[in-house]
Amino acid sequence: MAEKSSSGxxxxxxxxxxxxxxxxxxxxxxxxxxxLERIVAAAVDVASADGLAAVSMGRVAQEVGASTMSxxxxxxxxxxLYVLMQEAAFGxxxxxxxxxxxxxxxxxxxxxxxxxxxxxxxxxxxLRIPVGGPPxxxxxxxxxxxxxxxxEGSGLAEGDKTSVVLLxxxxxxxxxxxxxxxxxxxxxxxxxxxxVTASYExxxxxxxxxxxxxxxxxxxxxxxxxxxxxxxxxxxxGLERLLDGVGALIRKTDGxxxxx
Amino acid sequence: MAEKSSSGxxxxxxxxxxxxxxxxxxxxxxxxxxxLERIVAAAVDVASADGLAAVSMGRVAQEVGASTMSxxxxxxxxxxLYVLMQEAAFGxxxxxxxxxxxxxxxxxxxxxxxxxxxxxxxxxxxLRIPVGGPPxxxxxxxxxxxxxxxxEGSGLAEGDKTSVVLLxxxxxxxxxxxxxxxxxxxxxxxxxxxxVTASYExxxxxxxxxxxxxxxxxxxxxxxxxxxxxxxxxxxxGLERLLDGVGALIRKTDGxxxxx
DNA sequence: CCCTTCTGCGTATGTCATACGCGTTATTGC
DNA sequence: GCAATAACGCGTATGACATACGCAGAAGGG
Numbered sequence: 391m392a393e394k395s396s397s398g399x400x401x402x403x404x405x406x407x408x409x410x411x412x413x414x415x416x417x418x419x420x421x422x423x424x425x426l427e428r429i430v431a432a433a434v435d436v437a438s439a440d441g442l443a444a445v446s447m448g449r450v451a452q453e454v455g456a457s458t459m460s461x462x463x464x465x466x467x468x469x470x471l472y473v474l475m476q477e478a479a480f481g482x483x484x485x486x487x488x489x490x491x492x493x494x495x496x497x498x499x500x501x502x503x504x505x506x507x508x509x510x511x512x513x514x515x516x517l518r519i520p521v522g523g524p525p526x527x528x529x530x531x532x533x534x535x536x537x538x539x540x541x542e543g544s545g546l547a548e549g550d551k552t553s554v555v556l557l558x559x560x561x562x563x564x565x566x567x568x569x570x571x572x573x574x575x576x577x578x579x580x581x582x583x584x585x586v587t588a589s590y591e592x593x594x595x596x597x598x599x600x601x602x603x604x605x606x607x608x609x610x611x612x613x614x615x616x617x618x619x620x621x622x623x624x625x626x627x628g629l630e631r632l633l634d635g636v637g638a639l640i641r642k643t644d645g646x647x648x649x650x
Numbered sequence: 651m652a653e654k655s656s657s658g659x660x661x662x663x664x665x666x667x668x669x670x671x672x673x674x675x676x677x678x679x680x681x682x683x684x685x686l687e688r689i690v691a692a693a694v695d696v697a698s699a700d701g702l703a704a705v706s707m708g709r710v711a712q713e714v715g716a717s718t719m720s721x722x723x724x725x726x727x728x729x730x731l732y733v734l735m736q737e738a739a740f741g742x743x744x745x746x747x748x749x750x751x752x753x754x755x756x757x758x759x760x761x762x763x764x765x766x767x768x769x770x771x772x773x774x775x776x777l778r779i780p781v782g783g784p785p786x787x788x789x790x791x792x793x794x795x796x797x798x799x800x801x802e803g804s805g806l807a808e809g810d811k812t813s814v815v816l817l818x819x820x821x822x823x824x825x826x827x828x829x830x831x832x833x834x835x836x837x838x839x840x841x842x843x844x845x846v847t848a849s850y851e852x853x854x855x856x857x858x859x860x861x862x863x864x865x866x867x868x869x870x871x872x873x874x875x876x877x878x879x880x881x882x883x884x885x886x887x888g889l890e891r892l893l894d895g896v897g898a899l900i901r902k903t904d905g906x907x908x909x910x
Numbered sequence: 911c912c913c914t915t916c917t918g919c920g921t922a923t924g925t926c927a928t929a930c931g932c933g934t935t936a937t938t939g940c
Numbered sequence: 941g942c943a944a945t946a947a948c949g950c951g952t953a954t955g956a957c958a959t960a961c962g963c964a965g966a967a968g969g970g
Binding site: 520521523524534538548550554563565567604605606608609612614615624630634635636639 | 891
C-alpha cells in the first residue's frame with residue numbers, strides 16, 4: 391500500500407514525478423501522441439508571446455494540435471502545468487564562475503542573484519504564476535543548492551545559509567516583479583517606459599500633499615524620479631545592501647566560531 | 651478638455667478618485683442604494699472568511715443584498731475592487747513610536763516593517779491580489795511617506811530613502827507570502843503547521859541526492875529544518891540583515907556628507 | 911485471442927466577468 | 941408643476957474557461 395508513491399506521506403503532484411524522471415511509463419495502452427515536454431513547451435511559447443493570461447488549456451491544446459481534454463492525460467490540473475512551465479522556463483543554473491575562480495562568497499552570491507534575475511527577465515510571465523508552496527522541482531532544488539554552495543566558504547550555519555538564499559531569492563523576484571509591472575504598463579498602453587514613469591510622476595504630483603507627505607514631496611522636488619533611470623539601478627542597489635547585511639552576519643559568526 | 655480629470659495625463663482609475671475624496675457626486679439620478687464603502691467592506695469580509703478566490707462579483711453582491719450587476723455602478727471592473735480592498739484592509743499607518751521617542755532610523759524602520767507585516771498577516775489574502783503598478787492610493791502613499799520619515803535622520807539621499815523603503819517593503823511582502831503559502835497548505839489539508847513542514851522535509855529527503863545536492867543534504871542532516879521554528883524567525887533574520895546593509899550604506903554616505 | 915489498460919476527445923456542467931438595455935427615480939431647467 | 945435628463949437597480953445574454961464523465965479505439969499481456 392505504500393509500494394508505489396501514492397500515499398507515502400510527502401507526495402508529489404503526480405506530473406512532477408515525471409519531471410524527476412521517476413515515471414514508470416504504463417507500457418500497456420496505446421502510445422501517447424503527445425508528450426509533457428511538447429505541451430509545456432507550447433504553453434511556454436504562448437506565455438512568452440501573449441502573456442500568462444493567454445495560457446488556457448484550450449489555447450495550449452490548439453497549439454500542439456490536440457483537443458483540450460487530451461491535455462488532461464498528461465497534466466492533472468492547470469496548476470501542474472504552471473509548475474512545469476516554471477521549471478522549463480527557469481531552467482537549470484549555469485555553473486558559477488565565481489566558484490570556479492575561487493572568488494569569495496560575495497561575488498558568488500552576486501553572480502547567482504544576477505543569473506536568477508536574467509532568467510526572470512527573459513520570462514517575465516513567470517512572476518504572474520501564483521505561488522504554490524516551497525520548491526520541489528529539479529531546477530528549483532538545483533538553484534537552491536547553488537545558492538548554498540555560493541555561501542560555502544562563509545562559515546555560516548546551515549540554516550542561515552538557506553535563510554540568506556531565501557532572502558536574496560525573494561529580493562530578486564521582487565525586483566523583477568517591478569520590472570514586469572512596468573513592462574505590462576508599457577505594452578498595455580503603447581508608450582515608452584520613460585513615458586510610463588513620467589505619467590506616474592505626474593499622478594503623484596497631483597495626489598501628494600506637501601503637508602501630509604513632506605518626504606515624498608521632497609523626493610519629487612529632488613528630481614530623483616525624473617532622471618532616465620538605469621534599469622539595473624534598483625537591482626544593484628538592493629543587492630549591495632543585502633550583501634552588506636550578509637557580510638555583517640558572516641563577520642559576526644566568524645568571530646564566535648572556527649574559521650574554515 | 652483637461653478640465654475634469656478624464657484625459658489629463660496621469661490618471662486614476664475613476665473609482666480611485668472616490669478613495670481620494672475627489673468625487674463630484676452626480677446629484678442627478680436616484681440616490682444610490684449602496685456605497686463603495688459597503689461593497690468594499692463586504693468584499694473584505696468575504697476574502698477574510700473564505701479567501702480571495704471566493705470574492706466574486708456575485709458573491710459580494712449577494713453579501714450586500716444587491717444584484718451582481720448593480721456593483722458595476724460603483725466599480726468599473728473587478729480589478730478596481732481589488733485595489734479598494736487592498737486600501738481598506740491595509741489601512742493607514744499608526745504613528746511610529748520610535749519617531750516620537752526620538753529613537754534612531756533603525757528602530758523606526760524596524761517598527762515600520764513590523765507594522766506593515768502585522769497588517770499583511772491580518773489579511774493574508776492581500777498577498778494573492780495580483781499587483782497592478784505602483785501605489786497611488788491614500789494609504790499606500792501614507793505608508794510610503796512614513797517609511798521615508800523613518801529614514802529622516804539617516805542622511806541618505808532622497809532617492810536612496812525610497813529605494814530602501816521599497817527594499818524593506820518588498821522583503822516584508824515576500825516573507826508574509828511565505829506565511830500565506832504555509833497557511834494555505836495548512837487549511838487545504840487539515841493538518842498542523844508542523845505537520846506541513848515535516849511533510850515537506852520528507853519530500854525533500856526523497857528527492858535530494860547527496861551527490862547532486864550536498865548543501866541541501868547537509869541542511870537536512872543538520873536538523874535545522876526539524877526544529878519547531880519560531881514563526882518570526884525568518885522575518886527577524888531577514889530584517890536584521892537588511893537593516894545592517896542599510897546601516898552600512900548610511901555610514902558610507904555619512905562620511906561624505908554632513909551629519910544630522 | 912481476448913481482456914485489460916490507456917489513449918484521444920466530444921459533450922456537458924458550472925463558474926465568472928461583464929456588455930447591453932429596460933424600466934424607474936430624482937433633479938433641474940423652464 | 942412638468943418635462944427632459946441622468947443615474948440607478950438589475951434581468952438577460954455572452955463568451956471564456958476549467959474540468960468531470962464516458963465512449964470508442966489501440967496495444968500489449970496472459
